[in-house]
Amino acid sequence: MSKIIELVEQLTTPILNDMNLELVDVEFVKEGSNWFLRIYIDKENGVDIEECGQVSERLSEKLDELDPIQQNYFLEVSSPGAERPLKKEKDFQKAVGKNVFVKTYEPIDGKKEIEGVLTSYDGVSLEIAVTIKTRKKTMTIPTEKVAKARLAVSFS
Structure with a gap:
């Protein structure tokens, strides 16, 4: 395949x-x-x-x-559409500042699905600003733990 x-x-x-x-x-x-x-x-x-x-x-x-x-x-x-997949390094770099949805192979801070704004990407990890209820938090996700990632449409 x-x-x-x-x-x-x-x-x-x-x-x-x-x-x-x-x-x-x-x-x-x-x-x-x-x-x-x-x-x-x-x-x-x-x-x-x-x-x-x-x-x-x-x-x-x-x-x-x-x-x-x-x-x-x-x-x-x-076209990959509004929720295009993020697979290559340049995809992640272009997505900085945008809303993303990430699925991980194992839980990070108790979650395997994370949605928020990609604030930075350095080739080794992603930093995502997430809002949990009314609290804002930054999560760091090592790239090797990312199973799937895509842009996410935000309706807020």
Whole structure:
């Protein structure tokens, strides 16, 4: 599975570089009886459906040429949305000052799910300002303890 993702990243990167777009994530997942190859792309002010379509067409041609995936699958190219995943170092750096949601592998201060404002990231740990009832607190989360992280939409 990771070989497929790696290959798709290699095939996608030159297409995106050519179009001044960024690769956010690649997923190859089975949902029900169907397989999905999902490519999430972005740029400074967001991507539109036309750009997603162009990337899909160009990538589809490359995948048809090489035929690296044995299963039948659906190719989806889209924006990561408002709650984009944070996976790479630069994702975390760009998210400083924004609301984030983090799931950890083990509890930190008794919690495995933390939501708040990412106040800093140094490559080793995240500092998140959280509000518990009316009290504000800063939590430090070591990067290796982060299972998943994403931007979080705040309605306050």
